Amino acid sequence: MARILLFGRLSDIAGWREKTLEPAPARLSDLRALLAADDAALGEALAAPGVQVALDQVLVRDDAALSPRSEVAFLPPMSGG
Template sequence: MSRVLLFGRLRDLAGWRERQIEPSPRTLAELRARLAHEDKALGEALAHPSVRIAVDQQIAVGEVVLGEASEIAFMPPMSGG
């Protein structure tokens, strides 16, 4: 099981902040495709290059094999405090 987190405007767009995904996706691409299948607008927003991704709280770059990862966060541009 994987925990998916959305921040900022992504949370508003999706209408949720956090959810469990089962079975765990094997790759980031698979996770994106599954979310996009349910919600096309969210899928497009998640694919935007300005959205950064953290896998188990480490910034991930490019295509990622999730393996045993338990937490995947999608982060729109950070605003600062």
């Protein structure tokens, strides 16, 4: 089962921080579509500029294949100082 993590304002919008999905979607784009279909506000937030995705603790920039045991973390835009 895939483990989905949301951080910062993304978890505030969704109302959850961690969720598991079984079966896991085949691709990251499928996961985004599934989450957006379930919660339009979350889908919009995940599509916003600056949102990053870590797949199995490695940042990815493009669509990627998911395994049944993938961990996918959605990270909101960061600001620093």
